[in-house]
Amino acid sequence: xxxxxxxxxxxxxxxxxxxxxxxxxxxxxxxxxxxxxxxxxxxxxxxxxxxxxxxxxxxxxxxxxxxxxxxxxxxxxxxxxxxxxxxxxxxxxxxxxxxxxxxxxxxxxxxxxxxxxxxxxxxxxxxxxxxxxxxxxxxxxxxxxxxxxxxxxxxx
Numbered sequence: 001x002x003x004x005x006x007x008x009x010x011x012x013x014x015x016x017x018x019x020x021x022x023x024x025x026x027x028x029x030x031x032x033x034x035x036x037x038x039x040x041x042x043x044x045x046x047x048x049x050x051x052x053x054x055x056x057x058x059x060x061x062x063x064x065x066x067x068x069x070x071x072x073x074x075x076x077x078x079x080x081x082x083x084x085x086x087x088x089x090x091x092x093x094x095x096x097x098x099x100x101x102x103x104x105x106x107x108x109x110x111x112x113x114x115x116x117x118x119x120x121x122x123x124x125x126x127x128x129x130x131x132x133x134x135x136x137x138x139x140x141x142x143x144x145x146x147x148x149x150x151x152x153x154x155x156x
Contacts, residue, residue, distance in 0.1 A: 040096075
């Protein structure tokens with residue numbers, strides 16, 4: 001993990017991990033609320049799932065994403081992809097729920113502000129992915145140059 005990634009991975013990872021842990025003990029009302037929001041946005045995936053099972057799946061998923069972000073051995077591209085997917089699903093819910101946006105379908109209503117702000121998760125995830133890809137490309141270029149130098153008859 002690059003030192004430049006530590007602040008973004010700790011901030012997002014701790015936040016999401018805490019959110020997931022908090023949902024582990026979700027009561028029936030909370031489970032129904034969470035399930036209702038997901039099922040109305042992504043009906044083909046969640047409509048037939050029991051609310052308590054959905055809440056548990058969501059909690060475990062958030063814990064997994066948070067832990068991946070906090071674990072230094074998880075590559076930036078993997079942690080960033082998980083964060084981008086998680087944030088993207090929240091933004092999808094925001095954009096597909098009419099009451100969360102104003103008439104233009106983009107700017108948040110008062111009800112949508114809490115979810116619209118999660119666009120930062122997508123930005124943070126894409127930053128980690130791009131940093132991971134860039135680092136891998138640089139590393140690959142360095143090892144290729146070393147191999148070429150070793151193989152070159154002029155390097156002796």
